[in-house]
Amino acid sequence: MQTMTYREAIVAAQRDALSRNPDIIIMGEDIGAAGSPFKTTQGLFEEFGGDRVRDTPISENAFVGAALGMAITGYRPIVELMFSDFMGVCFDQIVNNIAKHRFMCGGSVEVPLVIRAMGGGGVRFGAQHSQTGETWLFPFPGLKVYCSATPSDAFHMLRSAVADKNPVVVLEHKGLMASSGEVDVNADSDSHVTGPEILREGEHVTIVASLGMVNRCLEAAEKLNEEGISAEVINIRVLRPLNTGPILESMKKTGSILVVEENHQCGGWGAEVISQMIAEGFDYIETPPRRVTLPDWPMPYSPPLEDAAIPSVDKVVETVRDMV
């Protein structure tokens, strides 16, 4: 076990990948000598050189599309998108090309590429630099979509993604960069991407969350515990392929489910999770399923307004109180 920050875990996974496989090339904006604005490639340029750690022009369409070209001609690119919001710039390449290429080729090609995108609010970046991007990509067959909520996730999900023969988008959260935790670098990375992880066991309510919401839900569970309410907290981890089995099992036990996500309610992944719970576990549901999400407006800049927009510990506590 090693203690490392989320940011260090991201660097460590990439260093591991670059050391193990000469076909891996990292590309992105300011990721070379600058080490990336969020310091997520720090030291890699010095260690592996500019051919393998490449600074791109500010051209997401070109370098994300190029990643597809590299992946189908023998290399394994890891692309960094400085902000998840920039997936909007290269949405065509991700959704129309990368997700569908294998299928349109009749399964005759593998597309082993990784897109890392850093998203999420709480850091005062305003409406165009605060989105998580989770709901943008999770509907599309052909992609895998991971959300890393802990340093251990950040390390192992990225390492598993790099070894995958499919295109994987690993979503990271800017607000978690400095958070630290235990990482067992010798653990089986693939076990981190099989589906949800129960982080805290409980009896009265199942709370499902992703990315930056996971820690808030754990904190809320702690507070609820003081009131005698026992909450089970689940880190969803993988949005695609979505495995709701462990969530269903949890809900069968608790009889109620709350989904907390840093996305707008309309079209959020929580709607899909709850719809599956209703379809498969209707008889176990004791209270109406609830969701805590962003409000239905873009992220405001002003600090008090941004803080009010993002699902808070108190909001989760209040919602659970209302449910049980």
Next chain:
Amino acid sequence: MTDRDLIQSSITVKDLFGGKNALEIYRKMVLVREFEDRVHASFQAGLIQGSTHLCQGQEAVVVGAVAALNADDYLTYTYRGHGTCLARGMSAEAAFAEIFGRKTGVSGGLGGSMHLTDMDLGLLGSFAIVGAGIPVAVGAGISAQARKEGQVAMTFFGDGATNIGAFHESMNLAAAWQLPVIFICENNLYGEYSPILTTTPLEDLVVRSDAYAMDGYMIDGNDVNTVYETVKNCVDKARDKGGPAFIECKTYRQCGHSRSDPAKYRPEGELEQWLQKDPIEMFRKKIIDEQLASAGDMDEIRDEVKDEIEKAATGAADAPWPENTDLTKYTYVIRD
């Protein structure tokens, strides 16, 4: 207008290709033409649904450019890409079968007319979104540069694609990194239904390469000699770490944009004028004039190709439909 002249090759067919290769070039051009004519007829006959985008009139570009490549080079192309695939050696029957949606198609019927691919031939992808295949070729160029085995990547796109962001981003990236990527612009004068001059402030798109400090050439795209000679020079230079090139091939789409477009927007006489410069007829005349083959020899080749197309199309039409099964394994690589 630019101050650049339209490049036309002055080399003889014999000096450029040699007699035997010239007939192979001719055969491929006829193959593309006959294939596309048959696709059109098959649509009329109800064998094809959806849409098709044909390239009659542009055979010199695809055949000439592809002839300049090695077997381990890479290509990306567009929904108007049947010709590129055939020029590269794709089986006509498997191509027809794909377009007919059959199990024996190059992609088992999952791709269709706009998505003919064959990784073994370096035919990396046929992209149905205008300009979307250009960055993918740049990526293949990055692989080629990293591998250091002298490979090049070639990307085909139309005049309309030079107005989309992916094109400009790709030109910049390829030039900035001096990648071995050959950009082949098939300027057939129409971006879908619109004349290029109504959507673009330039008649000669070659000037766009100047903005990226990239070698640019504007050539007679209906003359296969010119296409081959120009592209070969660029390919050789790229192989030798000389960086990318942009080649604007002036040509003409003899048909409409897609199967539902009768191209009534064309000015009167325009088609007829371009038919006078039909690339296959021009090349045939050169071969005969240089006495590399007789008209009879050429007719024989055409008849052989017609037979080949007949056989391929009939075989494809008789092929079974794909089974309606779980398609997950085509969507994802499933681990053992």
